[in-house]
Amino acid sequence: MNAHRRIGPASLARLLGAWRGEGGGPAYRQLADGLRLLILDGRLPLDVVLPGERELAAVLEVSRTTVTAAMARLRDDGFLERRQGAGARTRLPAGPGARGGGLMALNEAEGLIDMASAAPPAADVVHAAFAAALAQLPAHLPNHGYSAVGLPVLREVIAERYTRRGLPTTPDQIMITSGAQHALALLIRLACGPGDRVVIDHPTYPHAIDAIQRASCRPVPVGLPDEGWDVEGLAAAFRQAGPRLAYFIADFQNPTGRWMSPDARGAIVQAAARARTTVIFDETLIDLWLDGPIQPYAFDARADTVVWLGSTGKSYWGGLRLGWIRADVPTIQALGPRRVSMDLGTPLLEQLAAAHLLSGDEASLVARRDMLRARRDVLIGLVRQKLPDWKVEAPPGGLSLWAELPAPVSTSLAAASERFGVRLAAGPRFGVDGAFERFLRLPYTQAPEVLADVVERLASAYGRLRPAPAGQRPQVGTLI
Numbered sequence: 076m077n078a079h080r081r082i083g084p085a086s087l088a089r090l091l092g093a094w095r096g097e098g099g100g101p102a103y104r105q106l107a108d109g110l111r112l113l114i115l116d117g118r119l120p121l122d123v124v125l126p127g128e129r130e131l132a133a134v135l136e137v138s139r140t141t142v143t144a145a146m147a148r149l150r151d152d153g154f155l156e157r158r159q160g161a162g163a164r165t166r167l168p169a170g171p172g173a174r175g176g177g178l179m180a181l182n183e184a185e186g187l188i189d190m191a192s193a194a195p196p197a198a199d200v201v202h203a204a205f206a207a208a209l210a211q212l213p214a215h216l217p218n219h220g221y222s223a224v225g226l227p228v229l230r231e232v233i234a235e236r237y238t239r240r241g242l243p244t245t246p247d248q249i250m251i252t253s254g255a256q257h258a259l260a261l262l263i264r265l266a267c268g269p270g271d272r273v274v275i276d277h278p279t280y281p282h283a284i285d286a287i288q289r290a291s292c293r294p295v296p297v298g299l300p301d302e303g304w305d306v307e308g309l310a311a312a313f314r315q316a317g318p319r320l321a322y323f324i325a326d327f328q329n330p331t332g333r334w335m336s337p338d339a340r341g342a343i344v345q346a347a348a349r350a351r352t353t354v355i356f357d358e359t360l361i362d363l364w365l366d367g368p369i370q371p372y373a374f375d376a377r378a379d380t381v382v383w384l385g386s387t388g389k390s391y392w393g394g395l396r397l398g399w400i401r402a403d404v405p406t407i408q409a410l411g412p413r414r415v416s417m418d419l420g421t422p423l424l425e426q427l428a429a430a431h432l433l434s435g436d437e438a439s440l441v442a443r444r445d446m447l448r449a450r451r452d453v454l455i456g457l458v459r460q461k462l463p464d465w466k467v468e469a470p471p472g473g474l475s476l477w478a479e480l481p482a483p484v485s486t487s488l489a490a491a492s493e494r495f496g497v498r499l500a501a502g503p504r505f506g507v508d509g510a511f512e513r514f515l516r517l518p519y520t521q522a523p524e525v526l527a528d529v530v531e532r533l534a535s536a537y538g539r540l541r542p543a544p545a546g547q548r549p550q551v552g553t554l555i
């Protein structure tokens with residue numbers, strides 16, 4: 076089977092959008108520029124076979140010569156590769172690998188303000204929840220304390236939460252894990268073998284890409300369009316790649332903060348089911364809606380081809396290390412024996428604390444959302460004032476802005492910013508193979524006065540960057 080994915084002419088035209096501008100020079104150059112940006116931004120993934128020149132010319136309503144000249148230019152610049160009889164494939168010009176290390180430094184980066192991790196401090200209810208859990212602990216001490224699926228009381232609380240939100244769930248459909256990351260790694264282990272494919276959004280949460288690659292599976296990135304999700308493109312990826320899994324963060328996408336409409340969810344789940352692909356919805360950020368409550372299950376979500384991941388990491392505290400999987404009963408039963416080769420269950424005290432948090436009232440979540448909404452608006456105001464050529468929009472939820480820079484300098488800006496005391500996660504960290512150099516994730520989890528300081532420092536670092544001239548290697552700007 077041909078391992079390369081193809082993009083259809085209509086999908087490519089949709090991604091290109093308004094590529095032709097008044098006074099923007101010859102059409103072939105504008106077309107080449109448009110395609111080059113799509114590749115650099117990751118909206119057109121690498122290793123994808125483009126449509127034939129004749130088809131593309133027809134859908135874009137330009138002459139075939141224009142398309143031929145644009146393709147030739149992209150090949151010369153290293154953005155396309157043509158193999159005999161196989162069509163033109165997207166690639167990046169040679170350069171150092173751009174996906175860096177983890178989002179979180181293993182040890183706190185000394186003296187740097189951390190704008191790389193998007194994780195708020197503990198909610199003030201966390202300490203009280205641990206105190207209550209400690210008081211309950213003696214009742215559990217006579218037992219051995221191991222459970223690969225989790226404490227019944229917590230599974231019940233979580234099942235009720237889904238049922239209340241419109242997705243009827245029983246406790247035997249829940250497995251407690253040590254965080255959503257652990258949950259994802261477990262699911263990949265269960266569903267996939269080496270070489271299997273997993274569809275992801277592009278950009279997406281970097282540690283999801285890591286989990287897929289570390290399991291020797293292949294991420295199949297599908298670019299996010301300007302708004303929403305490219306449902307047709309995803310359906311085509313399901314058909315062409317035959318993935319075992321597809322991973323989405325529908326509420327609210329990390330890093331863009333997008334929210335997926337019920338219609339898109341329904342259509343994606345249906346298309347995935349036709350390809351026998353299991354859809355994973357990672358709901359780690361679901362409590363962090365900032366512009367109005369959401370209805371996550373307003374589509375028919377009962378299909379056994381859908382699995383949900385949850386976590387207390389962002390709603391309450393990352394240090395709890397507590398997450399869960401919601402799936403059909405056979406999947407939960409199959410996960411138990413897989414898990415025991417890795418660990419024998421999640422710590423009991425954390426489970427008891429999580430049961431308190433998840434069955435408590437909403438007051439602490441309301442306060443958290445108020446705090447994040449205020450910080451989001453502060454950060455947007457600061458960026459618009461101090462970095463006016465960056466494009467930032469308010470996401471409806473989540474923890475970060477996905478800033479669009481006017482030039483592909485994200486990696487060099489991240490490098491320069493360290494000299495100004497700020498640690499950043501550059502755009503390519505959120506893609507596969509070095510895309511997203513024109514983007515930067517900016518978390519709004521820090522206090523307003525820290526954000527003000529950060530933006531000053533970023534403006535200084537950015538002011539010292541000069542984008543590399545056109546035609547040179549795109550990843551790195553020049554620090555002067």
Ligand SMILES: Cc1ncc(COP(=O)(O)O)c(C=O)c1O
Pocket residue numbers: 193253254255256257280324329357359360385386387388393396397398
């Ligand atoms: C989308 C998403 N999923 C999972 C995680 C990790 O969650 P946990 O701390 O529960 O492992 C994060 C943390 O940033 C995240 O943003």
